[in-house]
Amino acid sequence: MTEIFRRGEKMMTYIPILLAVLLGSQGQAKVADSDAVKLLQKYVQINTVTTSDLTKAVDFWKQLAAEDNLPISVHEYTPGYPVVIIKWAGTDDSLDSIMLNSHMDVVPAAMSDGWTYDPFSGHLDTNGDIYGRGTQDMKSVSIQYYMALRRLKANNIPLLRNVYMTLMPDEELGAENGMIPFLKSQEFLDMNVGLELDEGTSYPIPFIPVFYQDKVVWQIRVDCYGISAHGSTFPTTDSTATGKCNNVINRFFQFRDEQYALYGKAAQDNAGGYTSINLNRINAGTADNVIPSHVSLVFDMRLGNTVDTEEFDATLHKWISEAGENITLTYILKNQQSPATYTNTTTPYWTAITTAAASAGVIVAPILPPGSTDARHVRNAGYPAYGVSPMPSTELLLHSVNERLNKNTFTKGISFYEKVIKNLANVPGSATAQNPVAYLYKTAE
Numbered sequence: 037m038t039e040i041f042r043r044g045e046k047m048m049t050y051i052p053i054l055l056a057v058l059l060g061s062q063g064q065a066k067v068a069d070s071d072a073v074k075l076l077q078k079y080v081q082i083n084t085v086t087t088s089d090l091t092k093a094v095d096f097w098k099q100l101a102a103e104d105n106l107p108i109s110v111h112e113y114t115p116g117y118p119v120v121i122i123k124w125a126g127t128d129d130s131l132d133s134i135m136l137n138s139h140m141d142v143v144p145a146a147m148s149d150g151w152t153y154d155p156f157s158g159h160l161d162t163n164g165d166i167y168g169r170g171t172q173d174m175k176s177v178s179i180q181y182y183m184a185l186r187r188l189k190a191n192n193i194p195l196l197r198n199v200y201m202t203l204m205p206d207e208e209l210g211a212e213n214g215m216i217p218f219l220k221s222q223e224f225l226d227m228n229v230g231l232e233l234d235e236g237t238s239y240p241i242p243f244i245p246v247f248y249q250d251k252v253v254w255q256i257r258v259d260c261y262g263i264s265a266h267g268s269t270f271p272t273t274d275s276t277a278t279g280k281c282n283n284v285i286n287r288f289f290q291f292r293d294e295q296y297a298l299y300g301k302a303a304q305d306n307a308g309g310y311t312s313i314n315l316n317r318i319n320a321g322t323a324d325n326v327i328p329s330h331v332s333l334v335f336d337m338r339l340g341n342t343v344d345t346e347e348f349d350a351t352l353h354k355w356i357s358e359a360g361e362n363i364t365l366t367y368i369l370k371n372q373q374s375p376a377t378y379t380n381t382t383t384p385y386w387t388a389i390t391t392a393a394a395s396a397g398v399i400v401a402p403i404l405p406p407g408s409t410d411a412r413h414v415r416n417a418g419y420p421a422y423g424v425s426p427m428p429s430t431e432l433l434l435h436s437v438n439e440r441l442n443k444n445t446f447t448k449g450i451s452f453y454e455k456v457i458k459n460l461a462n463v464p465g466s467a468t469a470q471n472p473v474a475y476l477y478k479t480a481e
């Protein structure tokens with residue numbers, strides 16, 4: 037694949053004039069803003085709700101790659117969950133590459149939720165808003181990456197480093213079938229990644245946040261077992277499953293209140309200072325007149341970035357044992373605390389991004405978000421990663437009803453990425469560390 041592409045590249049450098057003549061206005065049209073909007077609409081129209089068949093999305097990328105004569109490969113680490121890699125070759129294959137990641141999957145959406153337009157229509161209204169699931173999270177970014185790279189190529193701007201676009205499945209459900217196995221694959225190793233870009237978020241003010249660390253997700257199930265009897269009997273509270281779970285809930289909610297107080301004091305740009313915790317499922321009972329023998333609780337937690345995970349695990353077990361006998365704790369999800377990527381001028385990738393932003397006339401600043409993205413897995417694997425989605429002055433509608441993005445914000449984002457990718461791909465080899473892990477630091481032990 038690579039070889040074929042290199043040959044193609046050489047040809048391209050010899051005949052740019054001929055190509056320009058051949059393509060004419062068609063070549064220009066391929067990088068026009070209106071075409072980018074149409075492409076986003078087309079991509080949104082492909083329903084890629086996490087568990088659905090992604091074949092059409094893969095075909096969409098295959099067709100684009102064919103149009104631009106780019107090597108594309110598709111890998112399934114879990115059957116039915118394709119990972120797509122598209123390569124834009126740089127001139128120095130020996131240097132660490134830039135990985136532009138996005139996920140193909142989206143969270144569910146239906147008209148019955150209250151959408152004004154079909155969430156899979158990509159409807160463009162008279163205000164210039166493009167409606168649809170994925171317009172913010174994060175099909176817009178995939179198209180922006182692609183159009184930015186297309187423009188760089190059309191303008192004959194060389195890339196020193198290889199640039200890879202990777203398109204993941206299964207991000208929304210935790211990446212067990214996407215990013216996690218991909219990071220362990222030979223294909224990933226072969227890419228020789230130096231930096232990964234991933235998703236960020238929209239922001240209501242004229243500002244683009246850059247995520248440098250994600251919070252760790254822990255989900256636990258607590259099962260309480262106790263006496264089951266007729267509803268007319270009257271056992272002691274602590275012998276019943278509901279009584280025991282009540283103790284668990286009280287202890288966890290005491291912790292929740294403490295953390296909520298920290299959340300109230302936390303700076304807007306730092307969600308790392310507190311641990312969020314929510315009781316999201318309660319299951320119990322077989323009949324109205326039977327004391328249930330089993331109650332099950334599910335808590336979702338996003339750990340603060342200085343939380344010592346071993347200590348916190350021990351604390352959870354202590355609270356469970358204090359709540360009574362025959363209570364079990366099971367981890368549904370227990371991510372490792374992810375390191376952070378440096379955001380200072382000693383990191384040439386950071387400088388490349390901030391310089392690009394300044395020349396595009398936009399403000400960027402580092403933020404630690406309350407949620408998490410695929411980038412946490414990348415950092416855990418030892419590679420620096422930044423999360424950025426250029427959607428300033430935009431209502432936060434990720435996962436929401438009427439998710440939409442204004443076409444002007446969308447097309448400005450293409451220009452932003454054009455500058456960012458150009459800078460990142462041209463960071464000289466002498467400027468970067470031997471091992472990209474040098475750009476990571478731990479915030480908790």
Ligand SMILES: [Zn+2]
Nearest residue numbers: 139173174235
């Ligand atoms: Zn996302």
